Every structure is written in C-alpha cells, then in structure tokens.
Amino acid sequence: MTLTGHVTNAQNQIDLAGNMFPVDAEIVVDQCEVIGEIPAALNGMFVRNGPNPMFEPIGKYHMFDGDGMLHGVQFAGGQASYRNRWIQSKALMAEVDLGRAVYPGLSDVMNFPDESLVGDAGPVKNPANTHIVRHANKILALWEQGLPTEIAPDLGTVGNWDFDGELQGAMTAHPRIDPRTGEMFFFAYNFFAPYLVYYVVDAGGKLIRKVDLDLPMPVMMHDMLITEEHAVFLDSPIVFDMNAMATGESMIQWKPENGTRVGVMPRLGDAEDIRWFEVPTSHVQHFWNAFVEGNRVELSGCRFEKVDFGIEAEGSDKESGVTTVGAKPARYWVDLDTGESGSEFFDDMNGEFCRINDDYTGVRADCLYMSGFTRPNAAAGDFDTIVKYDQRTGTRTQWYSGEHGHVGENVFAPDPNGQAEDDGWLINSTHDDESGTSEVVVLDARDVEAGPIARVQIPQRMPFGFHANWFAS
Numbered sequence: 401m402t403l404t405g406h407v408t409n410a411q412n413q414i415d416l417a418g419n420m421f422p423v424d425a426e427i428v429v430d431q432c433e434v435i436g437e438i439p440a441a442l443n444g445m446f447v448r449n450g451p452n453p454m455f456e457p458i459g460k461y462h463m464f465d466g467d468g469m470l471h472g473v474q475f476a477g478g479q480a481s482y483r484n485r486w487i488q489s490k491a492l493m494a495e496v497d498l499g500r501a502v503y504p505g506l507s508d509v510m511n512f513p514d515e516s517l518v519g520d521a522g523p524v525k526n527p528a529n530t531h532i533v534r535h536a537n538k539i540l541a542l543w544e545q546g547l548p549t550e551i552a553p554d555l556g557t558v559g560n561w562d563f564d565g566e567l568q569g570a571m572t573a574h575p576r577i578d579p580r581t582g583e584m585f586f587f588a589y590n591f592f593a594p595y596l597v598y599y600v601v602d603a604g605g606k607l608i609r610k611v612d613l614d615l616p617m618p619v620m621m622h623d624m625l626i627t628e629e630h631a632v633f634l635d636s637p638i639v640f641d642m643n644a645m646a647t648g649e650s651m652i653q654w655k656p657e658n659g660t661r662v663g664v665m666p667r668l669g670d671a672e673d674i675r676w677f678e679v680p681t682s683h684v685q686h687f688w689n690a691f692v693e694g695n696r697v698e699l700s701g702c703r704f705e706k707v708d709f710g711i712e713a714e715g716s717d718k719e720s721g722v723t724t725v726g727a728k729p730a731r732y733w734v735d736l737d738t739g740e741s742g743s744e745f746f747d748d749m750n751g752e753f754c755r756i757n758d759d760y761t762g763v764r765a766d767c768l769y770m771s772g773f774t775r776p777n778a779a780a781g782d783f784d785t786i787v788k789y790d791q792r793t794g795t796r797t798q799w800y801s802g803e804h805g806h807v808g809e810n811v812f813a814p815d816p817n818g819q820a821e822d823d824g825w826l827i828n829s830t831h832d833d834e835s836g837t838s839e840v841v842v843l844d845a846r847d848v849e850a851g852p853i854a855r856v857q858i859p860q861r862m863p864f865g866f867h868a869n870w871f872a873s
C-alpha cells in the first residue's frame with residue numbers, strides 16, 4: 401500500500417513554511433541520475449528521517465509533531481536508487497482510517513483524542529520522526545517520548561519494538577553503540593520520577609540493564625555519551641513545567657537557576673555510582689563524542705547558552721515553531737580525581753548536528769563534522785555549510801552550498817579499504833530553494849572543501865528533516 405498526503409495549507413504555521421512543507425507521495429526510483437561519480441566502494445543505504453505530516457494539522461503545528469517519513473538512497477556498484485516511505489505508526493494508521501488528523505501536536509498534547517476514534521493507538525501519537533539506527537540486525541526509527549518503531553530494509557514499517565517486553569517506557573532518539581563491544585546504551589526521560597532511566601542492550605539485542613537515576617527536575621534530555629568505561633549524561637535547564645501549560649504558557653521552560661551538570665557513571669554501574677559535576681549553565685542538543693584521557697573525561701558538542709524550542713500552548717498568542725539557532729562548538733571536561741570541571745568553546749561558527757566516524761564512538765576522535773550556519777538571520781535547522789574540524793591539524797575546512805543552498809545532517813560512511821579516521825565519505829541531503837530540487841550528495845571526507853564528488857538527483861523535493869544514518873551493505 402502506498403500512502404498519499406493531504407496537507408494543502410501552510411498559513412500561520414511557521415514550521416510548514418518553505419521546504420518544511422510536506423511531500424504528498426511515496427515513490428520508488430530504481431536508478432537516479434547522478435552528476436559526478438559514486439565511489440565503487442560505497443555500498444549501503446543512506447536513510448534520513450524527518451517530519452512529514454500526512455493530514456492538515458489540527459491547531460498549532462510544530463516540526464516535532466509531523467508523521468515520520470524515511471527517505472532512502474541505496475548505493476550499489478556506482479549506482480543509486482531512491483525511495484521514500486511514511487512510517488506507519490499506529491496513530492497515523494488510525495488517522496488514515498478516519499481520513500483526517502485527530503491527534504493534536506505538542507501545543508495541546510494533553511487534549512487526547514477519544515479512544516473510540518483511535519482504538520489501541522494510544523492517547524499521544526508516536527510519529528517515530530527523529531532518527532534511525534541499526535543495532536543487532538534491527539533498524540529502529542526513534543522518537544524520544546515513545547517506543548522504537550522497527551523498520552524493514554525496504555523502509556516498510558514492522559511495528560513497535562519493546563525489546564521482548566523489557567522496555568515499558570520511551571527510548572531516546574540518540575542511543576550510543578560501542579563499535580568494539582556491540583552494546584547499545586540509551587536513556588529515557590519522564591515527566592514524573594524517576595526523571596531519568598538508563599538502559600543497556602547487549603550485542604545480541606537483549607535489554608540487560610535498567611537503572612533509575614535521580615535528577616532534581618524533569619528535563620528534556622536529548623543525547624548521551626559513552627566512553628570505553630562510562631555512560632555520560634548532561635542535566636541542563638530545559639525543564640518540563642506541567643503547571644505552565646494550564647496558564648497558557650509552554651510546558652517546556654528554560655530555567656537557568658536549575659544549572660547544568662555532567663553525570664558520569666560506570667557503564668554497568670548502579671544509581672549510587674553516578675557522580676555529578678557542575679559546568680557553566682548551557683545545553684547541548686547533540687554531542688560529537690566523549691573519551692577518557694588520564695583522569696579526565698572529555699565531551700564535545702555544540703553548546704547553546706539558552707534554548708527556546710518554540711513549543712507554544714494552544715491558547716497562547718505566539719505561533720509555534722523552532723526559533724533557536726546559534727549553538728557553537730565546545731568541549732566540556734571533568735577531572736575524576738580532583739572533581740574539577742569546566743567547558744570552553746573551540747570555535748565561533750554557529751552549527752549543530754554533530755557527527756563523527758561512528759567507529760570512534762567512546763574513544764578519541766579527531767575529525768568532527770557539523771552542519772553550519774553562515775548566512776545572517778538563518779532559521780532554525782536551515783544549515784548552509786558542511787564543516788569539518790580536524791584536531792590533528794587544528795584546522796576547520798568547509799563547503800558552502802551556495803546562495804540558495806541548504807544542507808542537512810552529515811553522515812560518515814567509512815571506506816572499507818581505508819585506514820585513517822577520515823578515510824570515507826560524508827553523505828548529506830541538500831536542497832536548492834530557487835530550483836526547488838533536492839539532492840543527496842557525497843563528499844570525500846578527506847577533502848570537504850572540494851565539495852560533492854557525486855550528486856544524486858532526487859526525483860522529488862525532500863523536505864528538511866532531522867537525523868540520518870548509513871547502513872553499510
């Protein structure tokens with residue numbers, strides 16, 4: 401079954417403007433036109449997740465609300481094919497049966513649809529729209545307030561995955577997989593205590609550990625880190641305030657008085673083993689990596705001084721939409737012996753969507769990839785530049801996508817014949833707002849400044865989305 405979209409109206413919805421407007425068709429193209437040359441050793445699938453609402457939203461729409469859509473480009477033997485598929489969440493399929501939206505967005509999330517309309521799809525839609533990962537031979541589409549959704553290799557939807565009944569709550573969209581042991585580490589946050597729950601999954605996909613962790617307040621935590629020895633968390637001041645909603649304010653509030661702390665615990669530790677270290681009040685939505693050097697644990701990521709996701713209550717005068725831009729590359733560190741800690745910026749370029757060669761997860765990585773903003777007054781998520789920091793040489797190199805260009809998240813595909821950390825390719829989805837066309841581009845990660853070596857022509861527009869990944873064949 402292929403699905404069709406029904407959104408026609410972007411009026412008064414910031415997050416449906418321009419290339420955030422959804423596409424309405426699922427297509428398959430066996431052989432895409434390619435400008436340049438796809439490396440023969442690049443074999444696998446680039447998959448990008450993101451919001452693509454199927455029905456006209458009821459009330460205020462926020463890009464976090466949209467039904468997940470997967471865009472996949474399969475690379476094989478120097479050729480590329482494309483397909484896109486909605487994630488068939490239970491909640492979306494209940495709406496398909498009704499022919500209209502019945503789930504409100506985050507602005508009015510407690511206004512649950514009647515059970516007689518949605519059956520067992522639940523009171524809140526899990527659109528599975530944020531990220532996509534592969535672990536223990538399962539592909540999982542992720543949304544941080546619900547269960548993972550298992551996806552088939554052809555991007556069809558298998559259904560909710562609860563680790564054989566072991567996961568009752570949610571799963572972050574940003575688990576960390578240790579490439580050496582094959583274990584997966586993740587967390588979930590809750591509006592009510594325990595505010596943070598930490599999980600470990602073994603290399604075979606069995607959930608083997610669940611630890612309830614104490615936090616002073618319920619916070620919106622988006623990413624975590626591992627070293628070879630530790631699980632690492634950032635408790636920052638994006639606080640859930642259930643009372644604020646009742647008075648017409650956003651339920652998500654920036655409360656700097658809550659402060660920011662780095663939590664470090666042994667990967668298989670218990671709740672009492674976690675140690676918290678105060679760092680400057682700030683937030684990191686996406687980290688690059690963490691590693692241990694001597695007695696220090698070092699973290700890197702794009703650091704916000706303040707965050708406003710623009711999730712406005714239905715009754716408020718403000719429109720909903722992400723307004724925050726302007727995180728900058730930074731390090732955080734803690735000294736496990738002395739208890740000292742700190743954070744410093746290492747560049748002043750605005751950027752986000754931090755990625756590395758995932759083979760270096762948990763150990764020192766020198767090549768850090770970022771989606772950068774260089775144009776003035778950029779909108780949130782409207783990246784224009786692919787950026788590489790190489791800490792071996794202390795250099796920043798970049799490729800600007802042009803006056804009308806936009807880029808998404810960089811995904812690193814290692815060269816199977818390579819040795820060095822950056823022996824491989826960056827794959828990214830780009831959009832030109834003058835021609836209205838989208839491409840999936842391949843850059844040599846060793847020479848980002850040279851720009852794309854191959855540009856796969858996507859036969860329909862790809863709306864801006866969230867995270868992407870590379871699944872080697």
Ligand SMILES: [Fe+2]
Nearest residue numbers: 573622686867
């Ligand atoms: Fe994310």
